[in-house]
Amino acid sequence: DGGITQSPKYLFRKEGQNVTLSCEQNLNHDAMYWYRQDPGQGLRLIYYSQIVNDFQKGDIAEGYSVSREKKESFPLTVTSAQKNPTAFYLCASMGTGGTGELFFGEGSRLTVL
């Protein structure tokens, strides 16, 4: 079945450590996105990529980094510069020529101790 796979689902890290969240899709979608979800705040866009080897900052990019070396993969690194990294992270994709519908992975919950 086509879809988006995020891993790990749960991750615990100590303060000051960088962590990388994986996102892989087999939907053949060009565009991929990372959102952060905090209780009561909806989803906020961190980074997005519309083609391989290109990506743009979203609304809350500070303290995060991404890469897009393959169409299928869009990993997110939460760096030690992110002041409050504990959150639920969602990866999504969108096909070209569509009507704005996003397809989401099941999310990764990061807890920094």
Place this chain on the structure above:
Amino acid sequence: AQSVTQLGSHVSVSEGALVLLRCNYSSSVPPYLFWYVQYPNQGLQLLLKYTSAATLVKGINGFEAEFKKSETSFHLTKPSAHMSDAAEYFCAVGGYSSASKIIFGSGTRLSIRP
């Protein structure tokens, strides 16, 4: 600029009762509007979308929403709530292709009383 406001962070209804989740939007261009559902510790799933065709949009699981331009609203309804409808619901307004212009509301948590 586009924005979306969901009225009520938590709605509780009895099983079998009408579900009404409110969403108002602001957009300087004809909007695309979406409702997504999220079950605990999972990603979001599209319930329905409005893309300038019929103003009454039917989605999955018996939900529907009506686009009212004069009221800038896109409220989500379901005639009879089921226990399985308990989840968080997000309204979103978006552009025509780029998710960077898709703005999500803060969400409404729906609880169902037996």
